[in-house]
Amino acid sequence: MAVLLVLVLAASGVPSPLYRVYAEEFGFGTGTLTLVFAVYAFALLLALLTVGALSDHVGRRPVLAVALLVEAAAMGLFVLADGVAWLIAARVVQGLATGAMTGAFGAALLDLQRPAKPLGPLINSASPGLGLSAGALGASVAVQVLVQPGEWVFGVLGAVFVVAGVVTWVALPESSPRVPGALASLRPSVHVPRASRRAFLVALPCLAATWALGGLYASLGPSLVAGVFGVENHVAGGLLILALNGTGLVGSLVTRGLAPATGMVAGALVFVVGVGGTVAALAAGSLGLFYVAAVVSGFGFGSAFLGAMATVTTGVDPAQRAGLLSAVFTVSYLAFSLPAIAAGLAAGPLGLTTTAEVYGAVVVLLALTAVAGLVRDRRPVPVTAD
Numbered sequence: 001m002a003v004l005l006v007l008v009l010a011a012s013g014v015p016s017p018l019y020r021v022y023a024e025e026f027g028f029g030t031g032t033l034t035l036v037f038a039v040y041a042f043a044l045l046l047a048l049l050t051v052g053a054l055s056d057h058v059g060r061r062p063v064l065a066v067a068l069l070v071e072a073a074a075m076g077l078f079v080l081a082d083g084v085a086w087l088i089a090a091r092v093v094q095g096l097a098t099g100a101m102t103g104a105f106g107a108a109l110l111d112l113q114r115p116a117k118p119l120g121p122l123i124n125s126a127s128p129g130l131g132l133s134a135g136a137l138g139a140s141v142a143v144q145v146l147v148q149p150g151e152w153v154f155g156v157l158g159a160v161f162v163v164a165g166v167v168t169w170v171a172l173p174e175s176s177p178r179v180p181g182a183l184a185s186l187r188p189s190v191h192v193p194r195a196s197r198r199a200f201l202v203a204l205p206c207l208a209a210t211w212a213l214g215g216l217y218a219s220l221g222p223s224l225v226a227g228v229f230g231v232e233n234h235v236a237g238g239l240l241i242l243a244l245n246g247t248g249l250v251g252s253l254v255t256r257g258l259a260p261a262t263g264m265v266a267g268a269l270v271f272v273v274g275v276g277g278t279v280a281a282l283a284a285g286s287l288g289l290f291y292v293a294a295v296v297s298g299f300g301f302g303s304a305f306l307g308a309m310a311t312v313t314t315g316v317d318p319a320q321r322a323g324l325l326s327a328v329f330t331v332s333y334l335a336f337s338l339p340a341i342a343a344g345l346a347a348g349p350l351g352l353t354t355t356a357e358v359y360g361a362v363v364v365l366l367a368l369t370a371v372a373g374l375v376r377d378r379r380p381v382p383v384t385a386d
Contacts, residue, residue: 001105001108001109002109002127004064004068004105004164004168005101005105005106005109005127005131006127006130006131006134007131007160007161007164008068008071008097008098008101008105008131009098009127009130009131009132009135010131010132010134010135010138011071011075011094011098011135011157011161012040012094012098012131012132012135013131013132013133013134013135013136013139013218013241013245014135014136014138014139014153014154014157015036015037015040015078015091015139016037016132016135016136016139016218016219016221016222016237016238016241017136017139017140017143017222017234017237017238017241018139018143018149018150019033019036019037019219019222019223020222020223020226020234020237021143021149021150021234022036022081022087026083026084026087028084029348031344031345031347031348032084033219033220033223033344034219034220034340034341034343034344034345035088035341035344036084036087036088036091037091037215037218037219037337037340037341037344038219038337038338038340038341038344039088039091039092039095040091040092040094040095040098040337041095041215041333041334041336041337042095042337043091043092043093043094043095043096043099044095044096044098044099044102044329044333045095045099045330045333045334045337046095046096046099047095047096047097047098047099047100047102048099048102048103048326048329048330048333049326049330050187051063051099051100054100054104055103055104055107055108056107056320057178058178059174059178060104060107060108060111060172060174061168061169061172061173061174062169063100063101063104064101064104064105064108064168064172065165065166065168065169065172066100066165067097067098067100067101067104067165068097068101068161068162068164068165068168069161069162069165070093070096070097070100071094071097071098071101071161071165072157072158072159072161072162072165073093073097073158074090074091074093074094074097075094075154075155075157075158075161076154076158077089077090077093078090078150078154079150079151079154079155079158081150099329102325102326102329103325103326103329106325106329107325110313130245130246130249132214132218132241132245133241133242133244133245133246133248133249136218136238136241136242136245137235137238137239137241137242138153138238139153139238140222140234140235140236140237140238140239141235141238143234144233144234144235191320191324191326191327192324192327193317193320193324195317196312196313196324199311199312199314200312200324200327200328202261202264202311202373202374203264203307203308203309203311203312203328204331205366205367205369205370205373206264206267206268206304206305206307206308206367206370206374207305207308207328207331207332207335208331208335208366208370209268209271209304209335209363209366209367209370210271210300210301210304210305210335210367211332211333211335211336212335212336212339212340212359212363212366213244213271213275213297213301213360213363214244214245214301214336215335215336215337215339215340216339216340216343216356216359217240217241217244217245217294218241218336218340219340219343219344220340220343220344220347220352220356221237221240221241221244222234222236222237222238222240222241223237223352224240224282224290224352224356225237225240225287225290227352228282228285228352228353228356229285229287229290231287239291240290240291240294243291243294243295243298244294244295244297244298244301245298245301246298247294247295247296247298247299247301247302248298248299248301248302248305249302250298250299250302251267251270251298251299251300251301251302251303251304251306252302252303252305252306253302254299254303255267255302255303255306255307256306258303258307260306260307260308260310260311260314261307261311261374262307263303263304263306263307263310264303264304264307264308264311264370264374265307265371265374265375266303266304266307267299267300267301267302267303267304267305267306267307268300268304268367268368268370268371268374269300269371270296270299270300270303271296271297271300271301271304271367272300272364272367272368272371273296273300274293274294274295274296274297274298274299274300275293275297275360275363275364275367276293276360276364277289277292277293277296277297278290278293278294278297278356278360279356279357279360279361279364280293281293282353282356282357282360283357308328309328312324312328313325339359339362343355343356343359346358
């Protein structure tokens with residue numbers, strides 16, 4: 001399950017280094033670029049809101065198998081793409097497939113974890129960073145060394161997903177019993193179980209701040225490296241995404257022993273330092289500082305997201321796991337997409353540097369607000385005499 005989850009997330013990170021290639025080939029600017037990026041997140045959100053909890057009713061295996069085959073179809077659309085319309089269609093299909101799988105994968109990992117050594121929250125929080133960075137870096141290398149990188153990368157991934165879908169259907173043991181309510185679960189909704197609502201609200205600002213920065217890097221990161229610092233090498237853009245998402249994995253592993261709330265606070269503070277460094281690097285025109293700041297931000301991202309995931313999922317009813325995780329990722333992908341769209345539209349009139357600096361400042365304020373809320377929530381309630 002962990003390997004398949006990372007593979008799916010890697011496929012979603014592959015287009016990031018290719019956006020610049022497509023923009024040059026098909027002749028579009030930053031506004032269209034972020035639109036192509038964002039339709040993926042919106043399609044993913046649609047799937048989360050409709051079929052996100054379906055595996056709680058029909059089982060994990062059928063949802064995952066069908067979604068993997070739909071993911072393979074998306075890879076085929078990328079291979080055939082010869083214009084913006086094809087790119088949008090491919091990203092929509094990919095978003096639908098990934099959204100259908102997100103809750104089911106996360107719930108399956110919680111189902112299959114050993115009670116004595118629960119690794120589900122760690123894998124769920126670390127997988128996005130590992131998958132997105134691996135996909136982006138691999139695609140960057142392909143762009144640099146292959147004549148037709150898109151056809152090769154998406155063709156191979158498409159074949160892998162076909163095999164994965166068949167193997168999942170045939171060999172994956174079912175970890176969730178069938179329960180009534182499958183059709184009712186398809187009504188668009190965000191369901192947070194009553195017992196998890198306070199924890200969900202506490203984690204919400206951390207999710208918004210961290211994923212908003214991830215959206216900026218995934219959509220405009222390579223363009224910042226090329227447009228602001230003048231580095232045209234595609235691998236350099238992929239390394240920036242690796243610097244953020246790859247160290248997110250390190251942050252999750254290093255801080256996994258902390259209490260969830262402590263991990264969220266510590267991660268959010270490290271994240272603030274990293275984003276502050278990013279703004280300073282853009283103002284000073286320092287590429288080295290820009291990469292260092294991405295590493296620090298990524299470490300904070302990983303710690304904060306792990307703490308949030310552990311806080312939200314602790315003690316949840318197994319029959320409500322997929323629905324709850326779908327709600328978590330709905331918030332995350334909204335933060336991942338909407339601010340990035342705004343940044344793409346603003347980059348035209350304001351310029352990439354100014355847009356990224358303002359974006360970073362807003363993210364810092366949001367993260368500090370999250371820290372204040374977390375600290376306030378952990379204060380003991382004073383006892384008063386009758």
